[in-house]
Amino acid sequence: MLESTVAAIRPLDEAAMAAARELQGRLTKPAGSLGALEPLSVRLAGLAGACPPPLPEPAAVAIFAGDHGVHAQGVTPWPQEVTAQMIANFLAGGAVVNAFARQAGASVTVVDVGVATPIPGADEPGDPAGPRLVAANVRAGTRDMTVTAALTRDEARAAVETGIRVAGELIDAGAGILLTGDMGIGNTTPSATLIAAFSGVDAEAATGRGTGVDDETYARKVAVVRTALARHEPGPADPLGVLATVGGLEHAALTGLILGAAARRVPVLLDGVIAVSAALAAAAFAPDAVGAMVAGHRSAEPGATAALRHLGLEPLIDLGLRLGEGTGALLALPVVTGAVRVLHEVATFDSAGVAEK
Numbered sequence: 001m002l003e004s005t006v007a008a009i010r011p012l013d014e015a016a017m018a019a020a021r022e023l024q025g026r027l028t029k030p031a032g033s034l035g036a037l038e039p040l041s042v043r044l045a046g047l048a049g050a051c052p053p054p055l056p057e058p059a060a061v062a063i064f065a066g067d068h069g070v071h072a073q074g075v076t077p078w079p080q081e082v083t084a085q086m087i088a089n090f091l092a093g094g095a096v097v098n099a100f101a102r103q104a105g106a107s108v109t110v111v112d113v114g115v116a117t118p119i120p121g122a123d124e125p126g127d128p129a130g131p132r133l134v135a136a137n138v139r140a141g142t143r144d145m146t147v148t149a150a151l152t153r154d155e156a157r158a159a160v161e162t163g164i165r166v167a168g169e170l171i172d173a174g175a176g177i178l179l180t181g182d183m184g185i186g187n188t189t190p191s192a193t194l195i196a197a198f199s200g201v202d203a204e205a206a207t208g209r210g211t212g213v214d215d216e217t218y219a220r221k222v223a224v225v226r227t228a229l230a231r232h233e234p235g236p237a238d239p240l241g242v243l244a245t246v247g248g249l250e251h252a253a254l255t256g257l258i259l260g261a262a263a264r265r266v267p268v269l270l271d272g273v274i275a276v277s278a279a280l281a282a283a284a285f286a287p288d289a290v291g292a293m294v295a296g297h298r299s300a301e302p303g304a305t306a307a308l309r310h311l312g313l314e315p316l317i318d319l320g321l322r323l324g325e326g327t328g329a330l331l332a333l334p335v336v337t338g339a340v341r342v343l344h345e346v347a348t349f350d351s352a353g354v355a356e357k
Contacts, residue, residue, distance in 0.1 A: 001161045002240075002256075002285075008263035009286040012046030020045035020052070026348040036314060037339040040294065044340055047265055047291055052343035056177035056267055056336050059106035060170040061097065061326045062257055063090060063181030064163065066114030066249035067141030069150065070228075071186040075221045076210060078185045080141075081117050086183050088120040090325075091131050097181060097325035098131065104333050106179065108326075109134060111166055113159050114184075114249030116141035136162045138249055145190065145228045149245045156244035156252050163256020164263075171264050177336065178261045178268045179296075180275040181326030182250050188301060191277040193225045193246040195303040197234040198280035199310040208273070208301035210322070239284035247281070254278035259285060262292035269336060271329040272299035272321065276307040283311060294336055297321055297328035 020042040025031055032038060044053040065087055071080050089095045090110050093102075101108050108131035112119065115137060122133060138158045142150035151159070170178060188210035196206040203225040209218050232245035243252045255278045261268040262282070270279055270293055282289045295308050298315040300322040308315060316332040349356045 001164055002157060005164050005259050005263045006286045009259065009288050011288050012043065012291045013049040014046070016049050016051050017042045017046040020343060023051060023343060026350070027342065027346045028349055028352050028354050029346070034342065036316065037335070037342065040336065041339040041343050043291065044267060045343070047267060049265065053340055054176055055340050055344065058175055059104060059177050059179055059333055060175035061101055061106050061108045061179040061181050061330065062166050062170065063097065063108065063110045063183055063326055064113050064250040064253040065110060065183040067116035067184055068186040068190060068248055069142045069144035070146060070189050070224060072144055073146055073220065073224050074217065075189045075224055076186045076213065077217065078211060080185050083183055083185045084115050084117045084119045087112065087115065087133070091121070091133055093130055095325060096323060096327050097330065100327055100330035104330050106330060106333070109166065109170065111162065111253060112137050113162050113253045114138055114141055134166065138162070142248055145193065145246050146224055146231065149232065150190065150247060151244045151249070153240055153244045156240055156247065159249045159252035160240070160243070160256035163253035164260040167257045167260025167264070171261070171266050176266065178257060178266060179326050179329040179333065180254055180257065180268065180271045182254065182271070182274040182324050184248060184250050187248050187250060187274055189221055189224055190246055190248045190251060191273050192221070192303045193228050194242065194251060194277040194280060195307045196225060196229055197242050197246060198236045198284060199306050201306045203229060205306060206303040208303060236284050239281045243281055250274065251278045251281070255281040255285070258282040258293065259289055262286065262289040266292065267294055267336070268292050269294045269296045269329040269332060271296055271326050272324050273301035273304040274324060276304050276311070279311060280307050296332035299328065
């Protein structure tokens with residue numbers, strides 16, 4: 001599945017992008033007056049192979065959840081059980097991602113790809129109209145990447161292919177845009193390690209304070225990232241190997257979601273640092289997958305900026321967010337929709353009878 005998905009990813013359609021640029025030039029507004037929205041609309045036309053491209057709706061958020069063996073190194077003060085407890089909160093509709101999803105009219109799918117502890121209430125029937133849980137646990141959390149590889153290659157592949165399957169299911173159900181979400185206590189540490197491995201930045205430049213750790217814990221995180229990089233020497237030419245040695249199950253699944261969306265020519269709106277670290281892996285598998293990526297926001301984590309720079313993506317909003325869950329992507333969703341709606345609904349100078357300069 002992974003190989004066929006990668007093989008299906010193609011460059012953006014140049015003819016559709018040229019048509020979108022030409023249309024932008026005829027709309028009743030000064031050329032370039034919509035700033036970043038204009039090249040975004042052009043790129044989405046290239047992705048769809050049509051001008052105007054389809055409106056990016058309905059939206060579907062996929063939250064991939066997993067735990068991390070590196071938690072044992074004291075990289076976060078939060079207990080590992082919080083991952084499962086937050087999943088229960090997502091399913092009950094009580095998290096920030098739920099509030100933002102309701103505002104945006106987006107569906108929420110939670111995928112247990114590697115949670116280490118039981119999810120409270122997972123066996124109880126939920127609201128059919130509410131968030132749904134997909135049971136796809138590859139293993140109960142990763143191994144400690146400072147001691148051994150976090151995953152085997154087969155486990156990493158299984159997680160990537162879970163993401164591909166989820167992307168296909170959501171698109172087959174009608175989703176016009178996918179939004180990345182994540183949950184996993186300690187997951188900013190493997191994110192930083194992935195960013196350093198794929199982009200070449202130093203461990204300190206890739207590592208942030210996550211949930212707001214103190215100086216001592218931050219220094220420990222940087223040391224953990226350096227240790228893992230030195231132990232495994234992960235090379236970006238082998239993205240599956242990088243995910244296996246220093247990634248997380250949710251990172252691998254998010255990589256698959258992005259690849260699956262790109263193969264189906266559907267945009268994927270990236271959330272924060274976990275998502276962009278997975279996006280680096282997706283780009284290593286298939287450079288043309290970047291054409292399907294839209295950077296929703298700039299995470300407060302410094303590694304996110306390094307990753308976006310490496311991908312050549314500019315975030316749509318910058319609010320200092322560092323929550324994850326898909327919250328930043330949901331806040332950026334109306335911007336993406338607006339960029340496309342302009343091509344559908346704004347009159348041209350000729351059709352409106354407006355004189356050009």
